[in-house]
Amino acid sequence: MSSVEIVPFSEDHIEAAASLVAARYRTERELNKSLPARYEKPDAILERLRPFANGRADIAVMCQGQLKGFLLGLIFPLRGVRTAWSPDWGHAVNPVRDYETYREMYTALAPRWVANGCFDHAVTVLAHERAVSDAWFSLGFGMAGIDALRDLSPVKGAPSKVEIRRATLEDIDVVLRLTVGLQRHLATSPIFMPLMTYRERRFHEEWLSNRDKVLWLASLSREIVGHMRLGPVDAPYAPMPVSDKETVAISGAFAWEDHRSRGIGTALLDHSLQWARSAGYKNCSVDFESANILGSRFWHRSGFRPVCYSLVRRIDERIAWAHENRDEIDLLRGL
Numbered sequence: 001m002s003s004v005e006i007v008p009f010s011e012d013h014i015e016a017a018a019s020l021v022a023a024r025y026r027t028e029r030e031l032n033k034s035l036p037a038r039y040e041k042p043d044a045i046l047e048r049l050r051p052f053a054n055g056r057a058d059i060a061v062m063c064q065g066q067l068k069g070f071l072l073g074l075i076f077p078l079r080g081v082r083t084a085w086s087p088d089w090g091h092a093v094n095p096v097r098d099y100e101t102y103r104e105m106y107t108a109l110a111p112r113w114v115a116n117g118c119f120d121h122a123v124t125v126l127a128h129e130r131a132v133s134d135a136w137f138s139l140g141f142g143m144a145g146i147d148a149l150r151d152l153s154p155v156k157g158a159p160s161k162v163e164i165r166r167a168t169l170e171d172i173d174v175v176l177r178l179t180v181g182l183q184r185h186l187a188t189s190p191i192f193m194p195l196m197t198y199r200e201r202r203f204h205e206e207w208l209s210n211r212d213k214v215l216w217l218a219s220l221s222r223e224i225v226g227h228m229r230l231g232p233v234d235a236p237y238a239p240m241p242v243s244d245k246e247t248v249a250i251s252g253a254f255a256w257e258d259h260r261s262r263g264i265g266t267a268l269l270d271h272s273l274q275w276a277r278s279a280g281y282k283n284c285s286v287d288f289e290s291a292n293i294l295g296s297r298f299w300h301r302s303g304f305r306p307v308c309y310s311l312v313r314r315i316d317e318r319i320a321w322a323h324e325n326r327d328e329i330d331l332l333r334g335l
Ligand SMILES: CC(C)(COP(=O)(O)OP(=O)(O)OC[C@H]1O[C@@H](n2cnc3c(N)ncnc32)[C@H](O)[C@@H]1OP(=O)(O)O)[C@@H](O)C(=O)NCCC(=O)NCCS
Pocket: 182, 185, 252, 253, 254, 255, 256, 259, 260, 261, 262, 263, 264, 265, 266, 267, 287, 288, 289, 292, 294, 295, 296, 297, 298, 299, 301
């Protein structure tokens, strides 16, 4: 325990931290050559870490003379909930003792997150990191999200009777209905993602007006039955394996329930990949809830391979007052 200390993240740490992250990434890429090569070198990771190395963010470090590990938590609104999140480029350890070291670093840093009002904790790990995931599972984390990647080769079995066209601004109402349909699905068991809407109309008006972003509509006998949305990755903290100019990201796919399992999703995906090839992309990514049974089955069957797992933990908020130092007088009343 004593080998872990908490220090402000600064320029003193970033080179060693970036080298440790690059080593993890190289191992992942050895297993999956379709990952972008750029994060094998520490420079691309330095770009990510530098904005946080200003002495304001805390990291847990294992030092012993040289940096043996680090854990950085960004305070981030994940799905609208204030969360302390360590992205895939925000942590690393010397692999010899990764299980124990991660447990020790989290033990040291988590009280700061809780004191800062973050009861939701998240970490994103690379797909090959089994011992690292086991460490987080042992700490009460569970799997929530999967980022997956595939090349742009055509999908087999796309039915020809599905008509596909690009949505324009004139389609905004049907696009919003499909989007709400997808959100309703994500609110069902066992996903239970709260159905919250936030500026959906404005977001989609921008999407449909942007030449680099597309939304395909699928029709059967002139009835619009599904959609697929894709565009460049523009999230600044997106996981390394999917953050690349040559990777296009699918950010939504949906078919009305009555029309599922007839190849509409496959036809939309095949069309999307064809468009991505002509637009000069090399890879396609998607992220989905691990509890989304229909979604995860579809993406796995369609050739997407997991590259990152996001693990989450929700801490009982009563710990803010029912903590180890709770006043004895208060306790005696309840005994
Ligand atoms: C994911 C989704 C878009 C797939 O659309 P779909 O039109 O049902 O997809 P397809 O019909 O091409 O493929 C679905 C299944 O039907 C099967 N299938 C496809 N064509 C078929 C046919 N002609 N006959 C029988 N089965 C067929 C496929 O093998 C596939 O099997 P799977 O369950 O192992 O994946 C759809 O299930 C959906 O809208 N789900 C809810 C929203 C959602 O989860 N979206 C993804 C968010 S990340």
